[in-house]
Amino acid sequence: MHKYIWGVFILLSLAVLSFLNSNVSVARTDAGDRIGKGKPIEVLADNALEWHRDQKNYTAKGNATLKQGTFQVDGDMITAFYREGVNKSTEIWKLISNEKVIVHLPPHKAYGDHVVYNLDTGIAILTGENLRIETPNEVITAKDQIEYDINSLVLTARGGAQVVTSEETLKANKLVARFQEDTTGSLVLSKINARDNVRVLTKEESIHGDRGTYDVKTGKALVNGNVEVYRGESRLSGDRAEIDMDKGISQLYADIDTNGTGRVRGVFYPGSQ
Numbered sequence: 500m501h502k503y504i505w506g507v508f509i510l511l512s513l514a515v516l517s518f519l520n521s522n523v524s525v526a527r528t529d530a531g532d533r534i535g536k537g538k539p540i541e542v543l544a545d546n547a548l549e550w551h552r553d554q555k556n557y558t559a560k561g562n563a564t565l566k567q568g569t570f571q572v573d574g575d576m577i578t579a580f581y582r583e584g585v586n587k588s589t590e591i592w593k594l595i596s597n598e599k600v601i602v603h604l605p606p607h608k609a610y611g612d613h614v615v616y617n618l619d620t621g622i623a624i625l626t627g628e629n630l631r632i633e634t635p636n637e638v639i640t641a642k643d644q645i646e647y648d649i650n651s652l653v654l655t656a657r658g659g660a661q662v663v664t665s666e667e668t669l670k671a672n673k674l675v676a677r678f679q680e681d682t683t684g685s686l687v688l689s690k691i692n693a694r695d696n697v698r699v700l701t702k703e704e705s706i707h708g709d710r711g712t713y714d715v716k717t718g719k720a721l722v723n724g725n726v727e728v729y730r731g732e733s734r735l736s737g738d739r740a741e742i743d744m745d746k747g748i749s750q751l752y753a754d755i756d757t758n759g760t761g762r763v764r765g766v767f768y769p770g771s772q
Contacts, residue, residue: 538568556580565594571603572596592618606685608633621650637688638663639676652678652686662691667744668700669693669713688715697722699742704730704749706740718745737763
């Protein structure tokens with residue numbers, strides 16, 4: 500059946516439910532404000548809509564799309580779980596989408612094979628292959644999981660995580676990225692904390708360490724713990740490094756240990772680039 504016809508059928512079903520139960524809404528959270536709380540929920544699918552009354556969910560199958568305001572979820576199958584809210588209204592509190600999932604939260608898009616979005620907590624968890632978040636300035640990827648807290652605007656990428664920009668790449672086993680709203684109301688990346696097997700890759704050098712922090716606004720990164728800097732064949736080591744991405748300056752420091760022997764070390768090869 501044509502997608503438009505199924506879309507009309509689904510909207511009519513929601514309209515009937517709205518008539519019987521006062522209204523269809525989403526759980527009340529700060530996230531609801533960002534994704535269009537109070538606006539109509541639109542569901543489209545190519546194949547079918549199933550209403551499981553006992554399990555209290557709707558399942559849209561076949562190239563399914565769920566929209567509310569600027570928020571949109573695409574997937575081969577989308578299941579929306581509901582409960583009885585205020586004045587016996589039907590309140591949608593959780594969404595699950597499978598296969599070829601795309602989550603739209605302008606100006607960001609998230610990709611994965613499986614997403615669970617809890618509207619009570621405002622947390623969306625993506626798993627599967629080729630996990631990534633695309634923003635206007637960065638691409639964030641991970642192998643295990645990407646978790647996005649829409650309320651606090653914090654994204655956590657786990658397992659082979661990395662943030663790629665036009666100038667540098669930050670890699671770690673775990674990345675915690677914090678976003679904030681700019682003067683236009685758009686979400687922009689503010690700061691990144693990195694843990695375990697941290698690597699900062701610029702056009703000229705590679706910096707390794709145990710943990711790191713990158714402040715996007717200032718363009719400065721700080722790497723701590725067993726720091727090693729590779730530049731061509733040359734190698735430097737120390738306890739912490741400060742990198743100014745904008746100026747292209749890296750500084751390496753030693754933290755004096757209990758024996759007072761903390762030192763930085765550099766090995767250079769004459770004739771190397």
